[in-house]
Amino acid sequence: MSNFYARRDWHGNCFVNTRSDMSSAVRVFGTQSVVAVVVVGCDENDFASLASILNKDCRLHRAADRKEAMRLVTTVRPQAVICDEVLADGDWRGLLVDLQRESATPLIVTSRLANDRLWAEVLNLGAFDLVARPFTGDELSRVVQMAARQRK
Numbered sequence: 732m733s734n735f736y737a738r739r740d741w742h743g744n745c746f747v748n749t750r751s752d753m754s755s756a757v758r759v760f761g762t763q764s765v766v767a768v769v770v771v772g773c774d775e776n777d778f779a780s781l782a783s784i785l786n787k788d789c790r791l792h793r794a795a796d797r798k799e800a801m802r803l804v805t806t807v808r809p810q811a812v813i814c815d816e817v818l819a820d821g822d823w824r825g826l827l828v829d830l831q832r833e834s835a836t837p838l839i840v841t842s843r844l845a846n847d848r849l850w851a852e853v854l855n856l857g858a859f860d861l862v863a864r865p866f867t868g869d870e871l872s873r874v875v876q877m878a879a880r881q882r883k
Contacts, residue, residue, distance in 0.1 A: 765790055766879040767807050769836075771800040771814035771826065777841070777864060781813065784868045785875060796820040801829050804836055810879035811859070816842040816849070827858050837878035841866075 766789045770781060773793070782791055792807050794800035796819045800812065812830060814823050823840045830836050837859035842849060845863035853861040859878045862871055 764879075766811065766875060767792065767809040768875060769794055769800055769803045769807060769809045769812045771812060772796065772818040773813075773815055773841070777815075777866075780864075780866050781871070784866055784871050788872065789875060797826050797829060800826060801833065804830065804834055808834075809836060810882040811837050811839055811875055813839045813841060813862075813875070816840055816844075823853070823858065824856065827856060831857060835882065837881050839874055839878055 766785075768785065768789045769792045770778060771794045773781065778791075778793060785791065792803050792809065794803050798820065800814070803809070804812065812826070814826055816823055818826065823838065827838050830838055838857075839859050840849075840853050840861045841864050842861065843864045845861050850861045859881065860874050862874055
């Protein structure tokens with residue numbers, strides 16, 4: 732039988748973890764799991780915007796490039812990855828290939844220049860969705876939660 736303990740994060744949310752599995756955080760006051768998300772290539776302003784929108788339901792892990800993102804994907808095992816259209820060491824297409832080869836983690840692409848052509852390309856190549864920046868809370872939260880459900 733596993734031993735359980737509770738802790739609070741800096742937002743005041745209470746989690747229950749087993750000592751044998753530190754990565755499984757579940758809120759005490761509901762059955763909704765906290766969603767781990769790797770964010771790749773966002774600048775400071777976009778990351779702050781993401782954090783303010785997703786702070787209640789997500790634990791964000793920041794990566795500067797594809798290589799760091801894949802390292803986090805293997806260690807954190809996120810339910811979703813959010814990345815900019817253009818990355819320091821490539822673009823979202825290369826990250827998508829890496830994710831499809833190594834894990835089944837859904838990729839959400841962000842772009843300031845989101846249009847129908849890019850959206851169709853994102854979906855046709857197998858990414859989960861395209862979200863336009865600047866972010867809106869309802870849309871971004873919905874997309875991340877749906878991606879997390881697909882991952883489970």
